Amino acid sequence: MxxxxxxxxxxxxxxxxxxxxxxxxxxxxxxxxxxxxxxxxATRRRNGRRYDHGANYLKSTDPRTADLLDAIGPEGLVDVTDPVWLFGADGDVRPGDDRDEHKWSFETGITRLxxxxxxxxxxxxxxxxxxxxxxxxxxxxxxxxxxxxxxxxxxxxxxxxxxxxxxxxxxxxxxxxxxxxxxxxxxxxxxxxxxxxxPYRTIRTLVLGYDERIERPYYALLNDDREHPVGWLAREECKDGHVPDDESLLIVQMSPAWSSEHYDDPLADAAAVAADHAADLLDSERVRDPDWVDDQGWRYALPxxxxxxxxxxxxxxxxxxxxxxxxxxxxxxxxxxxxxxxxxxxxxxxxxxx
Ligand SMILES: Cc1cc2nc3c(=O)[nH]c(=O)nc-3n(C[C@H](O)[C@H](O)[C@H](O)COP(=O)(O)OP(=O)(O)OC[C@H]3O[C@@H](n4cnc5c(N)ncnc54)[C@H](O)[C@@H]3O)c2cc1C
Missing domain, CATH: 3.50.50.60 (FAD/NAD(P)-binding domain)
Structure with a gap:
């Protein structure tokens, strides 16, 4: 046996x-x-939307991954091709030096993996x-x-x-x-x-939903000096199958310092802070006022x-x-x-x- x-x-x-x-x-x-x-x-489903509220994607960094995805069945695989832009402590957004790597999720969300x-x-x-x-x-x-x-x-x-x-x-x-x-x-x-x-870092993810599409030339914004209360902000609508065509859904991952301090703050308060930062970063007053919000705390987010x-x-x-x-x-x-x-x-x- x-x-x-x-x-x-x-x-x-x-x-x-x-x-x-x-x-x-x-x-x-x-x-x-x-x-x-x-x-x-992880992926959550809510009223016809799907969003990856933990890891946002699987990268092609390890060359064996593409073959593995083929072997298990690549149906519904989504490759996010829009670029990632950068911002610093001052919140000024600038294009990033986009690398050639794939950023994969699935139409049904990264949990499909x-x-x-x-x-x-x-x-x-x-x-x-x-x-x-x-x-x-x-x-x-x-x-x-x-x-x-x-x-x-x-x-x-x-x-x-x-x-x-x-x-x-x-x-x-x-x-x-x-x-x-x-x-x-x-x-x-x-x-x-x-x-x-x-050691592990803590991340609190805030999810901001809008009943209109907010177009930008990038998929996501990364804080590259780690001095801003927002660490990462992504437009989930850049993943096929996740968000209806006329809506936007922002994934806002707060910095480890902010997340640890505000881990248990009520959702409404934390979402209001995230929406204010998102509005400033995206330079859009509409973003300050989401139609619905959600969140997830990851006590042990990243080693x-x-x-x-x-x-x-x-x-x-x-x-x-x-x-x-x-x-x-x-x-x-x-x-x-x-x-x-x-x-x-x-x-x-x-x-x-x-
Ligand atoms: C907010 C966030 C954003 C991220 N962004 C990215 C990204 O964009 N790209 C990327 O590549 N990576 C990203 N990561 C990292 C990535 O998600 C992790 O590195 C990876 O998923 C870890 O997988 P794992 O199997 O090692 O651990 P886990 O996914 O943590 O799996 C451990 C499992 O054990 C279970 N478990 C725990 N305790 C017990 C118990 N006592 N009994 C039974 N079950 C238990 C848990 O529920 C969990 O399902 C992100 C992570 C977070 C939190």
Whole structure:
């Protein structure tokens, strides 16, 4: 019998693991706390509009990505070709030196990426299942969720939540002493510390909807000196299938400093601030007065650093893997995806099964 694997988290790293193991003799169960897959590569639907309120797109930085998209089915793939312009602390907007990279989403939103990867696998995905602890005995791994249910036994587990949440899981992960001997105790402690010390930035996304189209010569504006309260402002209507032709939808990602300070401010207050900044940046009074608003807070939005790659593999002899953007050392969809795929490939050849 093959390896029984439990993946915690159905973001793109979790989806990448499952996809890499689709033809392997590995039985994959994925436990995901939210109601959908995709994690921070997330899409929301509201009254006929769709918007990517976490990651805005998948870049072609990794040359393997284009082939992968072809392999899983490129139907509905959207390439945002309008340029990204820049602004500084003074709010003056200027053209950027646009690079040649593709910026991909899907007509049905970026969450389609994880959905399509999972659809190519036999993985069992259990949603609304928040893992809170894990135990490793001679029988294997069992995981406990916050509803008191137990999952397992498994031969291996892979944690993919952002590093601070993985650190919380590791603090509640018990390894029987006879098994823990397989890995030096001090190394295991250093591994937990290394995970806990990966810093993350907070981003609050404000969504501003308008019942008329506001045309501009760019897709998005990026604050390149990190001194403005707005970090990124994007026109979701530049993605086919997201916004009706006669409407506009702005995604405003506030800076980490602003987001941390105003994380719990009421939506109306935060949206009013975002709309004021957007109106100034787009030089449009109409933008000051959105017809509807929405938001999403991302406490752990982007890793500011990665874990040491060797430290990340410390617990693998125990069947304990980690994957995600913070393991890749880059807060990007493609980085998390390929870290997941490579971790899956390692698990396929891992010698710890039965
Ligand atoms: C606002 C924002 C904008 C971004 N913009 C871009 C962009 O334009 N381009 C780009 O390339 N990248 C962007 N990123 C980064 C990108 O979204 C991430 O790097 C990538 O999606 C990380 O994927 P992951 O699988 O490593 O982690 P996640 O997507 O965080 O996946 C982890 C999963 O684990 C689940 N989980 C957590 N704890 C538990 C638990 N205890 N039990 C069960 N499940 C659990 C979570 O619900 C989640 O689904 C952005 C991120 C944010 C937040």
């Amino acid at each position: 093959g390896v029984r694997l439990c993946v915690v988290g159905a973001g793109v790293a979790g989806a990448g693991i499952a996809y890499a193991l689709r033809a392997a003799d590995v039985d994959v169960t994925v436990l995901e706390k939210s109601r959908g897959v995709g994690g921070r590569a 994880a959905k399509r990867l999972f659809a190519r696998t036999d993985a069992t995905v259990r949603k609304t299942t928040r893992v809170e602890s894990a135990t490793r005995t001679t029988d294997g791994w069992t995981l406990q969720d916050t509803d008191g249910a137990e999952h397992g036994p498994f031969d291996a587990v892979c944690y993919t939540p952002p590093a601070p949440q993985t650190a919380e899981l590791l603090a509640e992960t018990t390894i029987a002493t006879d098994i823990a001997e397989d890995v030096d105790g001090e190394d295991l402690e250093a591994f937990r510390d290394a995970v806990a010390s990966v 500011d650093d990665g874990i040491d790659p060797t430290a990340a593999r410390t617990a693998e002899p125990l069947g304990l893997f980690v994957a995600g953007d913070w393991v890749a050392g880059d807060g990007r969809v493609h980085a998390a995806l390929w870290d997941g795929i490579e971790t899956g490939e390692r698990i396929a050849t891992w010698g710890g099964g039965r």
